[in-house]
Structure formats: structure tokens, C-alpha cells
Amino acid sequence: MSSAPGHARLTYRQLGSSELQRVLALEFPAEQIDRFLGSLHDIVETVRRGPAHHLVGIEETGALIGFYAIHPDRRDGSRWWLGWFGIDRAHQGGGRGSHVIAAILRHVRRIPSCREIRLLVAPDNASALRLYRRAGFALRGFARATGELVMGRALPLARPSGEVPARFWANAILMAVVAARDCRMGLPVAAKLHGEVAHPP
Numbered sequence: 001m002s003s004a005p006g007h008a009r010l011t012y013r014q015l016g017s018s019e020l021q022r023v024l025a026l027e028f029p030a031e032q033i034d035r036f037l038g039s040l041h042d043i044v045e046t047v048r049r050g051p052a053h054h055l056v057g058i059e060e061t062g063a064l065i066g067f068y069a070i071h072p073d074r075r076d077g078s079r080w081w082l083g084w085f086g087i088d089r090a091h092q093g094g095g096r097g098s099h100v101i102a103a104i105l106r107h108v109r110r111i112p113s114c115r116e117i118r119l120l121v122a123p124d125n126a127s128a129l130r131l132y133r134r135a136g137f138a139l140r141g142f143a144r145a146t147g148e149l150v151m152g153r154a155l156p157l158a159r160p161s162g163e164v165p166a167r168f169w170a171n172a173i174l175m176a177v178v179a180a181r182d183c184r185m186g187l188p189v190a191a192k193l194h195g196e197v198a199h200p201p
Helices: 017-025 030-037 040-049 096-109 126-134 166-182 190-197
Strands: 010-014 054-060 063-073 076-087 116-121 138-143 148-154
Touching: 010 096, 017 040, 017 054, 017 063, 030 040, 030 076, 054 096, 063 096, 076 096, 096 116, 096 126, 116 126
Parallel strands: 076 116
Antiparallel strands: 010 054, 054 063, 063 076, 116 148, 138 148
């Protein structure tokens, strides 16, 4: 649980298979669905089929207002991935995103083997980049196949071994944009990679 200023206490719990349909009632801006999050139907079906995925509901006074998914990297048991993080458009703002990220970090710190959490983010998703940077995520590289940035945070709360120079960020974003342009799929959605492959690179 985590309280955020100006609104009721947020709670988090894994959604059972019979509850996954509740996700379909959430509303997101069209651009967020089309470019960053992906189809809610695809997310629900992927979670149903993928035993490694955990879809966690974000609730406020008992109502579902968002969700996120986490799953282990099958090639590296010390690393977990965050994907499909979304908050209903009517509940965006007011500091909820930062509180949810803090709750996610608390969650993964309780996983004994987890030493790092990673995620994929489109280089032009400015609000998500700000949120993740504030939460201590650092650039790890980029996914050439999708044009997305790979960001990670070491656990527990250890700071990265050094700050990433601004020039490195600029070059990485430029390279990601070029890779996305050349990708036949167009600018991909991070959630699609999570869904299709089950385990990001």
C-alpha cells in the first residue's frame, strides 16, 4: 500500500484469471494505446497464456484504476522486467505514477533472487522517461530490433556506479529513433515485445 497526496490510499494485488476482464474497462488516451501500451485485449490474453507473467492491479478505494506486469528474465534469474504499466486516464496525475513505481520497487525487492529490474521505453515517451529517471532508472542500452531504450535499476537501493553523461543519452535516443524508422513494423510498442517473446532481451 502507498498513499499519494490528494487522493485515497492505493492498493496493489495480483489479479486472478477471473478478474483480468476488469482491465478492459480501463480507458487510456488513444496515443498511449497505439504507440506505447498496446491493445488491452492482447495484454489480457498474453497474461492468460503466460504463466511467468504477473498482472498486478492498482486499486483506489476498491476500484481498479491501472495495472502493471512483471516477470523474470528466463536467461538471468537475478533480473526481472516491468511492462504494461498504465493508469486510467481519469486517474493520471496527482503523483500516482511515482507512488506506483515506488510500490513496484518495494515489490521486487521482496523477491529474494532479484538484483535488478529493467524495462523498455520508447525514446519519444517523454513523460515515462521523466518518471523512470526520477525513480533511479538508468540507461542500459537500446533494443536494436524495436528501437526502444532499455533502462534498469539495481536492487536494493544502490545508486548506479556512475551518472550517464547527457551526451550518451542524446546519442542513444538518436540511435533508437533511427532503428525504429528502419524497423518494418514502424515504432514498436514495448508491451508487444513483452507479449510476443514473453522475455525481453
